[in-house]
Every structure is written in C-alpha cells, then in structure tokens.
Amino acid sequence: MGHVTGDGTVGKALSVLDQVAAFGRPVRFGELLAQSSYPKPTLYRFVQTLTNQHMLTYDPEQQTYALGIRLVRLAHAAWEQSTLAPIARPHIDALSAAVGETVHLAQLDNAQVLYIDKRNAGNPVQMYSQAGKVGPAYCTGVGKAMLAFSAPDVADRIIAQQSFHRFTPQTLDNAKALRDELQNIRINGYGFDREEHEPGIICIATPILSESGRVLGALSVTSTTARTNLAGLEGYVPILQDTATDIARDARNWSFPDYETKETTRM
Amino acid sequence: MGHVTGDGTVGKALSVLDQVAAFGRPVRFGELLAQSSYPKPTLYRFVQTLTNQHMLTYDPEQQTYALGIRLVRLAHAAWEQSTLAPIARPHIDALSAAVGETVHLAQLDNAQVLYIDKRNAGNPVQMYSQAGKVGPAYCTGVGKAMLAFSAPDVADRIIAQQSFHRFTPQTLDNAKALRDELQNIRINGYGFDREEHEPGIICIATPILSESGRVLGALSVTSTTARTNLAGLEGYVPILQDTATDIARDARNWSFPDYETKETTRM
DNA sequence: CAGTCAGTTTCATTATTTGAAACTTTGTTT
DNA sequence: AAACAAAGTTTCAAATAATGAAACTGACTG
Numbered sequence A, B: 001m002g003h004v005t006g007d008g009t010v011g012k013a014l015s016v017l018d019q020v021a022a023f024g025r026p027v028r029f030g031e032l033l034a035q036s037s038y039p040k041p042t043l044y045r046f047v048q049t050l051t052n053q054h055m056l057t058y059d060p061e062q063q064t065y066a067l068g069i070r071l072v073r074l075a076h077a078a079w080e081q082s083t084l085a086p087i088a089r090p091h092i093d094a095l096s097a098a099v100g101e102t103v104h105l106a107q108l109d110n111a112q113v114l115y116i117d118k119r120n121a122g123n124p125v126q127m128y129s130q131a132g133k134v135g136p137a138y139c140t141g142v143g144k145a146m147l148a149f150s151a152p153d154v155a156d157r158i159i160a161q162q163s164f165h166r167f168t169p170q171t172l173d174n175a176k177a178l179r180d181e182l183q184n185i186r187i188n189g190y191g192f193d194r195e196e197h198e199p200g201i202i203c204i205a206t207p208i209l210s211e212s213g214r215v216l217g218a219l220s221v222t223s224t225t226a227r228t229n230l231a232g233l234e235g236y237v238p239i240l241q242d243t244a245t246d247i248a249r250d251a252r253n254w255s256f257p258d259y260e261t262k263e264t265t266r267m
Numbered sequence C: 001c002a003g004t005c006a007g008t009t010t011c012a013t014t015a016t017t018t019g020a021a022a023c024t025t026t027g028t029t030t
Numbered sequence D: 001a002a003a004c005a006a007a008g009t010t011t012c013a014a015a016t017a018a019t020g021a022a023a024c025t026g027a028c029t030g
Helices: A008-023 A029-035 A042-050 A071-084 A084-098 A141-148 A151-162 A175-188 A231-233 A236-252 A259-263 B008-023 B027-033 B040-052 B068-083 B085-099 B141-148 B150-161 B176-188 B230-234 B239-251 B261-265
Strands: A056-059 A064-067 A104-109 A112-119 A134-136 A191-194 A200-209 A215-224 B055-059 B064-067 B100-111 B112-119 B133-137 B191-194 B201-209 B213-222
Touching: A008 A029, A008 A042, A008 A056, A008 B008, A008 B040, A008 B068, A029 A042, A042 A056, A042 B008, A042 B068, A064 A141, A071 A084, A071 A200, A071 B064, A071 B100, A071 B112, A084 A112, A084 A215, A084 A231, A084 A236, A104 A141, A104 B068, A112 B068, A134 B141, A141 A151, A141 A191, A141 B201, A151 B213, A175 B239, A191 A231, A191 B213, A200 A231, A200 B040, A215 A236, A259 B055, B008 B055, B008 B064, B008 B112, B008 B239, B027 B141, B040 B261, B068 B085, B085 B100, B085 B112, B085 B213, B085 B239, B100 B141, B112 B239, B141 B150, B141 B176, B141 B191, B141 B201, B141 B213, B141 B261, B150 B176, B176 B191, B176 B201, B191 B261, B201 B230, B201 B239, B213 B230, B213 B261
Parallel strands: none
Antiparallel strands: A056 A064, A104 A112, A104 A215, A112 A134, A191 A200, A200 A215, B055 B064, B100 B112, B100 B213, B112 B133, B191 B201, B201 B213
C-alpha cells in the first residue's frame, strides 16, 4: 500500500487521507469503513479528528468526506519549500518558449513519478491540474531518466515496486527490459518515451543531477507522433541538458547561503 | 494559533506541519524546538513520524526538515475533490479572456481567504504559485464579499479573528468599519478592494452563492490604479455575476447525480 | 583534550487509544 | 403508523501507546 503504516496513531490516521484520496470523490463513512482495516469506532474517531483538523471536510448535506482545504495550503508551502519548482520556473519558461512543446518537471515520490510543474505550449493556462499528479516510473520518460541515474539500491527497490502494467504494445512490461533500457539511458544521458504510456504520445527526458551526481528530478519535452518523431525530439537534447544543468546550479547556489551568518547568533 | 490543537496525538503532530510551513524554508530540529511547546523527545518523535510518513522530508546534508512531497500529491486530490476549482475552471478561463485582467477564485479557510485558482491575463503561465496562498479576509475583495454573505454567527466568529493590520491608509482597520462595508456589499451584491491591501492594486469581487444562499466562494477581477479605476471595474459587474451564477449552477448539477443509482446496490 | 551543544535513546509513569457492545438517529418497509 | 433496518454515534474497561526527565552520544569548538 506504499506507506509505512506503523507510525502509531499518526500514521494510521494519515493513511485515512490516502484512502479518501484514492476514491477521487467525496465518500461516505460507510464506504471508508467497508475498505478499512480499522474497526468502526476507531475509523470514526480518525475521521472526526481529521475533520476537526481541516485535513478532511464534511458535507453535512451529502454526508460525505473529502480531502480538506488545509492540504491545499500546506501543499503550497511544500511546493515552494521542498521541490525544484520555484528554482526551475524561469528555466522551464524559457525551455517551453524555445521548443514550443509541452514541458514537464518531475521528482520521485516513493516509487512513483510526481509531476511538479508543467508548461503547456499550446494552450497557455493549465497547471495545478497537472502539478501534483503521479505517474508510473517504468513507462514515462522522466521516470526512466531518474531511475537510470539513481543509486543501484534505490533503483532496485523502486523497480521491485513497479506494477509493469502494459499500457501500450510498446510498454516495457518486465524488470529485465527496463534494466536494459536504463543502461542505454545511462550511456546516452537521456531517454525516450516511445508511446509506452499512451499511444501517439512520445517524449524525451533528461535527469537533473546535482554536482555530486544525486538525482534531483527530471525534465521532459513531450509531443505527439502526429507532429514529430523520436529523431525530431532528439534535437532538443542540447537545450534540455543545458536547462537541467542550469537548474542544478541554481539549486546548489540556493540552500540558504546566509544560514551560517544568521544562525551563528547562538542563543 | 488557528487550529484546534486538542485532537490527541494526531492533532499535535499535524500542528508541527503548520510550524514548519510557517518558517517558509527548511528548518533545523533545534529551531522547531525553540518555538515548540512540546518537550524535546516528544517533538523529536513527531518529526520522525512525519518524516516516515513523507509529510516532511529530511535533508541529511543540511540537517533540515521541510514539508514533504506527499502533501503535494494529497493536495492535488483535495483541489480536485473539494474545491470549486475544477468546476469553475472553464468559466474563469472565459472571464479572464473577456476582461483581460487578472482573475482570482477564492474560498474561506478558517478565518482566512484561500486562493484556489488564478488567471493571469498578462503573463500566461503562473498558477500553482498562487493557488494555495492565503490572504486576510478583512482587506481583500474576495474576503469581504464572502464575509458579507456568510451567516451572521459565522461572520462574527471570523471578524473576531481578524488582525486588522493597517497595510495601507485605506485599510479598514476595525470591526465597525468592516461591518459597515459588509452592509454595503450586501446591498450592492459586490464589493471593491480600494487599495486596502496593497497600494495601487484595486479589485472588484462578487460572492459565489448556492441556490440556498450559502457562500461557496468568491470571484474577483484585479487591476491597478494605473490602468483603470473603481468605476472602470464596476463595468465588469454583469459578467462577474453571470460567471458566479454559472459556477454555482454547475456546482449544483454536480454533487454526484448518479450517487443513488450507483450506491443503492445495498451490499 | 575538556567543554559545549545539537541530536538521540532509554524507560518507568501516565494518559490515550482501542473496540465490543450498546445506543440513537434516520429512513424504509409492511 | 408501527416495526424494521441501516448508518452513524457513544460508552467504558482493558490494552496499548505516548510522554518526558534524565542520561547518552557524537560532533564541533576553543
């Protein structure tokens, strides 16, 4: 089920949030109960507590619970504090303008790809809609790019958690095929999505690596087979890699340079 | 401090998230401890648990904690499930295109205004950056519009919680002034922000009301004194109100019409 | 190398969570 | 309208988990 549901009461309560999120719509208490491993009063109290805490909202009319508005507020802070998004923003703007295609910025979350930002060249506005979305690691350009440059033990763990659902005939549907692909990506420094997730959708992706070689995230340019092909996308490699390098540099020169100065005041 | 920190362990742990969010940057354990009302080992275990749960992330290099990536994922679901944003999106697109100014969609969160979506007519992309942000209720157009049409007891409670900081000379800096203003807004059906929050920034706002008159949110068109004036903004009232009505209608025709059909399967 | 400080672990005490059962409320059927 | 059923809520003793004073570790400092 992904998370470590073993951190006492807090962990259990938080797992209810995932449960509600999984429904994708407001849910009744009974629906949660039917799926839950907790007894009725326990689940009931969790839901109450979370509602008090504005992590869930209750609609008295429909008698349903949905994820609460406090999450939106916290996530805004999370997005600014601990993702590459604020740093990457100007670079992605420039990249998107230069290539005239959809650009994605992603990070790894557990064993999944989490999209952090997006620029849609065609129709300008549309963003929150995508930021926050998750996707599979084994059949997206960004996912494979990040996996390829992850530490072997991390990569192994993540690969072991993939479901290898065959979305299209091109999907790499087993660990062996994926590992071979990752080897290629390591050699080239970039990877493709060859309609592996959705028919007609192709992309090229590069990892964003710190100076020490740690994977910070990944960047991709997406297009359709109607508009271009893999060779066409390959032309974007230089600008993609430059953008990735720029983002990594900014991420480094950040990390609070005046930290020492400020905190040395030793209360 | 806003939240009801009294829901046992879960409530206490969640309050740590707000604490981290308030810093607005990665924090060290000691910094949290200095501000915390919890003893060292207690806070330590909260932070550990939250990190295990991916509600916080730990940077071993800097030895800092920041809000975790799981929040971004959950918030995406929250935003789609329990805000007006997905319903309002097409209407806001149209409104923004029609008026050529910045449009905000907001809801009340506790006693604050929470911006749920934004369309920036000038520079097209920029959104997640704003969605999730909070602002004061007593000196924003959307805040006053929502307050004016809230139930008296709710409004009283919210007004009591306002800080009435005087951002500009125009800021309504006491409850009496605010109540008079709300009365006007109730009569007109819309309200202004007369540079009350930021000099040079003006806006016009209308509430989004359900058929039964409940406040669902608010909508505003923002501009600058350099480009227009209050009379100019007033010209947007019809389209603003039409948009608000349209959103309310869609919000109603939604609420899962096939709920009965689907759930009546009576396990 | 003693001293200080930030972070971590221990463990007996204490308070909270837990869940079976009983109860209330709401809506449905006869 | 009474009887019934389903969904949601409360109770309370037992079981468990949270608590925090104190002691410990390790890293940096002078």
